[in-house]
Amino acid sequence: MSSALWAATQPSALVQTVAVKRQHVNQTINAFGEVRPDPQSQITRDAAYAAFVEQLDVTLGQPVHKGDPLLTLRTAPAARAKYLSAKAQVRFAQKSLARKKKLLKQRLATHADVDAAEQALATAQTALATQKALGTGDPTRVIKAPFSGIVSQLPVQPGNEVQTGTRLFQLAKRDSLQVALGIEPDEASRVKKGMSIRVIPLFAGGNGVATQVARVNAVVDPSTRLVNIVVRLSGQQAQPFLPGMRVKGVLTLASQSQLTVPRSAVLHDNHGDYVFIVHNGAAHRVNVKTGAENDGRLGVNGALKAGQQVVVKGNYELSDGMAVRSRS
Known part of the structure; x- marks a missing residue:
């Protein structure tokens, strides 16, 4: 019996195949983290004097525009007393200077006396200006947003008494946002400042934005046991993201030309990874070593050539040399 006739009498499996391709494969690292406000773009405002929080106009996380009212402070009596005392000192110094000048004309005071009175007035005026700048001269004061942004901390409530600081x-x-992405410690040495990275919203999908690594930390985060790499997002890059959003970062380490097969073509047993190729109506096992994955295709090294047909469906039923009927 001829080999062709013998093969035709053997049981065969129906399989689906696709071609082995040679293409550029990117070696990547996936990292995960959370979007936060960039510390370099944040401002904090502390109480400049003792006061009471009379009114809150915003809530935590609220977006605001430049000039929007944030809260109203009512000056505490002790702080108000400092302003009134400074104001009284100016009036006293003004009267003292006028008196010294009058006495000078009567030759009852010296130029040194007038100079001392002028210095005392200047000191009193400086003290009053300081109190005015602090805001103690106003019974109430509305604190407004110095720029458009998001309220990222709001530790006070209406009625709270606040002290200086x-x-x-x-x-x-x-x-202006920042992302801390965790990678395994043994991968940290492969990541460098300035390396390209794509940041993608974890649950919103989409292509994300391309940016660069701003910093690679040199310590392991004790809470995650990972090394953080820091990425900054500014301007239009920041628009798809919100503080608190979970994201994935895809780092491209290198790109090389390599044979690739669909992930579904690769099987594994005690001898390692392998695929089945179809040749002359039979399945043939080829052992491979797998590499990086791009768009559902794995880079592979083994006795393969571009254009060979590799089994992607029905391969679990196959054994080496088994007859197959293929559909590509």
């Missing part, structure tokens, strides 16, 4: 709020620019 108490945090009132923190404001972050909407178009």
